[in-house]
Amino acid sequence: DGGITQSPKYLFRKEGQNVTLSCEQNLNHDAMYWYRQDPGQGLRLIYYSQIVNDFQKGDIAEGYSVSREKKESFPLTVTSAQKNPTAFYLCASRRPGRGNTEAFFGQGTRLTVV
Amino acid sequence: KQEVTQIPAALSVPEGENLVLNCSFTDSAIYNLQWFRQDPGKGLTSLLLIQSSQREQTSGRLNASLDKSSGRSTLYIAASQPGDSATYLCAVHFGNEKLTFGTGTRLTIIP
Numbered sequence: 755d756g757g758i759t760q761s762p763k764y765l766f767r768k769e770g771q772n773v774t775l776s777c778e779q780n781l782n783h784d785a786m787y788w789y790r791q792d793p794g795q796g797l798r799l800i801y802y803s804q805i806v807n808d809f810q811k812g813d814i815a816e817g818y819s820v821s822r823e824k825k826e827s828f829p830l831t832v833t834s835a836q837k838n839p840t841a842f843y844l845c846a847s848r849r850p851g852r853g854n855t856e857a858f859f860g861q862g863t864r865l866t867v868v
Numbered sequence: 869k870q871e872v873t874q875i876p877a878a879l880s881v882p883e884g885e886n887l888v889l890n891c892s893f894t895d896s897a898i899y900n901l902q903w904f905r906q907d908p909g910k911g912l913t914s915l916l917l918i919q920s921s922q923r924e925q926t927s928g929r930l931n932a933s934l935d936k937s938s939g940r941s942t943l944y945i946a947a948s949q950p951g952d953s954a955t956y957l958c959a960v961h962f963g964n965e966k967l968t969f970g971t972g973t974r975l976t977i978i979p
Contacts, residue, residue: 760911785965796872796957796971804965812966844911850965852899853919857959857967859904859912 757781760845760860766868767832767839775830775863777845786828787846787857790814797844803828804850832865840867870895870962874970881948882978889943889973891958896936899961903932903943906955906972915943915956948977 758779767773779786785804789797799812803822817836822828828847832839842864848857871894881887891901900919904912916925916932918941924933931944945952957972 787967789969794971796969797959799966802965810965842909846912846967852961852963853921854917855900855961856914856917857902858914861911862909864909 758845758847758858758860760843760863762863763861765863765865767865768868770834772831772833773865775832775843775845775865777828777830777860779826779828779845779847779858781847781858782825783847783849783858784825785848785850785855786822788812788818788820788828788830789844789846791842791844791862800830800843839865841865870960870968872958872960872968872970874956874958874973876973877971878974878976880976880978883948883950885948886944886946887948887975889945889956889958889975891941891943891970893939893941893960893962893968895962896939897963898936899963901932901934901941901961902959902967903930903941904957904959906957912957945975950977950979953977 761776787802788800801820803809819831844862845860846857873892902917903915918934929946955972955974958970959967
């Protein structure tokens with residue numbers, strides 16, 4: 755089935771560790787996105803990529819890094835510089851453009867600092 | 869600043885009633901608007917996308933409208949069911965490559 759796969763579903767991080775969240779899509783979409791969701795808040799954009807080997811910072815990029823070496827993959831690394839990483843992370847993809855550019859989301863990764 | 873607002877934050881209605889969820893946005897120069905559903909602990913499921921040239925879209929019991937001039941969209945749910953209980957999110961594509969989200973309306977359908 756076509757879609758977006760995020761892994762793992764749950765992730766635990768110790769203080770000072772870097773962790774990487776996986777996002778893979780087989781929808782042949784050029785644009786991919788990472789969002790963070792905190793309780794009672796909307797989704798906030800961390801990073802996005804419109805094409806392979808290119809990506810831009812979103813509204814809350816500090817403490818995060820990404821890569822886009824393949825069209826279907828957009829991993830997110832939460833570094834030790836991110837002081838409050840406990841949150842629900844969501845990955846999305848869509849075709850770029852102005853019209854019928856429906857976005858699709860994965861099932862999310864819940865990251866907890868222990 | 870481009871912002872999306874959803875009011876109320878929570879809504880409870882008896883089963884069988886029709887209901888309307890609201891979304892407002894600050895900039896009328898949008899490309900499209902998308903409604904999502906989110907169940908607790910899950911990702912977002914796309915419900916409807918309305919392009920800027922359209923005024924409404926329908927899917928089953930759902931109907932979404934768009935009024936760019938007033939910066940508003942509504943999601944109408946007919947004959948509500950307990951399975952409709954979820955958080956509903958509105959997202960606007962403002963003409964860059966970002967999707968800007970509202971904070972959502974948590975809907976509870978009372979059996």
